[in-house]
Amino acid sequence: MVDNSVYMKKVQDEADKLLPELKKAKDEIGLNPELGSEEEKSSALLVEILRGHGFEVEYPFFGMHTAFKAVRKGKESGPVIAICAEYDALPGIGHGCGHNIIGTAGVGAGIAVSKLLDELPGEVWVIGTPAEEGHGPHGGSKVRMAAQGVFEGVDVSYMVHPMTGTSMVTGNFLAVTGITLEFKGKTAHAAADAHNGQNALNAAVLTYMAIHANRQQLKRDANAVVHGIITEGGLANNIIPDKAVLRFGVRSSDDTYIPHLIEMVVNSAKGAALATSCELEYTVSAGLKSNLQNDGLEKLFIKTFEALDHEYVDPVAVAKMPPGGSTDFADVTHVVAAIHPMIGLGHKGVAMHSKDFADVSMTPEGDKGLEVGVKALAMASVELLTNPETLAAIKAEFESRRLN
Template sequence: MKETINQQIEELRASFYQISQYIGENPELGHEEWQASKILSEELRKHGFQVNLGTSGLPTAFDALFDSGIPGPSIGFMAEYDALPEIGHACGHNLIGTMAIAAGIGLSKVVKSCGGKVYVYGTPAEETRGGKVTMADAGVFDHLDVAMMVHPLYRHEKSGSSLAMDAIQFEFFGKPAHAASSPHEGINALDAVIQTFNGINALRQHITPDARIHGIITEGGKAANIVPDYAVAQFYVRAQQRSYLNELLEKVKNCAKAAALATGARLETSFYELSYDDLNTNEALSSSFTENLMMLGIAKDDIHQKGSGGSLDMGNVSHVVPSIHPYVKICDQPYVCHTNEFREAAMSEQGFEGLMLGAKCMALTGYDVMTNPELLKQIKAEFKAKKR
């Protein structure tokens, strides 16, 4: 039956190539992915999926279901398809979105032989205000037994961890004055921002090695001879575990509060993007994916361990349902994501072969879950234990 899955995906090779190339050539920013959402969901509908658009109130999100009509596990595949400003699909989301529908369609062709349901979710804006966060909070994934997505990279990597992340903004309100003739009458909001950075820089000595704090000044004044009455700083605060991130965030906030107190500026604090949780990889599910990767010809020594790096909205999904987020190789050079070189790799023939490999591995792993009750039992037991 696994060979049938591979054959079904291969038979649709031309369609999947056309879709991934179209999305890559027509990049759309987060929550503006109208064409990508349309072409992906229409392909699913063509293969018998029931498709709903605008999931969780997100206009470019979708959810698609293929129901075998026979009781069994529910398998979810996550599609991403938003691009980056100016450099387009330099994170390979044209591959990720197409990979998800290819896996879903491939598995749907055999699901009536084993029972269960196949879901594909269109999850917009991963690069900014991650759609998976909104969808997870709305309970969209609660019914799933497992969830999967695969990301392109310069090498094959197992699903690992990611950093929990909060995007916090500090706005300082001061009082303008002539910076030369009457500076004593002003309250300098930019000074408050600078003191916030100084406080955070001092804090860095006392945080765990996995944590990251990095920020920019988005507003700092209008002219050098005017005391700035409004200044804004934005920070990403990250850590390996959500529990420590919550603790660290309070310390970062205190740096801003202290700066406001020292300068006399008024402080307003807000989040400028949605918060991401750390990725909770399900090792039992990950092992099944790795075994399928090797079955398809990838040598064990070519599959690397994934460390902690950036932040993913798949992390939020992984705290709701057993999940994995492995990586497949799409280039021979160590190109990193969010570069022009990686964008070109995502549009290359080798990039497309990585798409096909990832799609097959996800579909085969879904089939394992559907047909191996002991595996599903292990997956659920591990997930339950980690949530304690």
């Protein structure tokens, strides 16, 4: 195995030089949150930084006006590493998922590694991936990118994601699919002429309760989760509603269980439509996969965290935790060796997807999370660019897991 300690020191030094610029960008994105598919200012800022450090950038990219692909090549051909960046915010909350940290950490890591590419083979990509939270026409952009060849030719891909509490080198993510249910009824005066109405809201409420009743029968070892809201249910209390809309998400650690959950939700709605004499229309989204693990990449990020003297939760303990969230990056793990480390910012007890977490991203702890994220990604990249044996083992494990 190659002694790459000199390069490790160099890439950390380069990261330190970049941190003031990256922190400024993190805070600018944090103070000016943009919803998915609308991240014009955030994507433009990240592209400006990348171009300023010598990257060739395609922007817009992949038919998405807020996506980009930045490339910097080394002294000769070699491993291709793709770092993903996210920068979309949440409705009404802002950066309550910390994507202002994700985007700047990915960009910073790519730039730090690029400063060594005059001495090393290979190339580094930074891929700007809009709308991870699913908003707008580019929602879940990595799903399409993974399916349609954006990661072809890539050897390894990764990104980091902030969280409260203590860091984790990897996480277990649930497959998820969205379902939209729309009931159509008939309006009537809610007191004088109610018998001539068909109540779409009643159909929605019955659906909600039927799904709730079915939760007891869900497979426990599938880590199944069903959650939903009623987004439309009428305009006035003295009018029988002729339209009601529900949006549900179904999740599981077992991708093969998702069709059962979809069927349960849809059948609940069909029964409610029949009971209330309403019509039902529904759509099912393409969905996100659960993630494919890679022990070799996990060990690599343990090594980088320990080199940075950064605390992390024992992966054995993580494996025993019930999976919670979902991400479109999970689809990337099915087409290339990939990993999604979680960077702890402390503040245990603060909920993700909250305004409080958006505030945490702007604190000194958020700045430290950015620094750790940049350095961990950059150091992992140096390891893979300088040690072919490590990279080969990681790729072989990916192929084995993918086939099995």
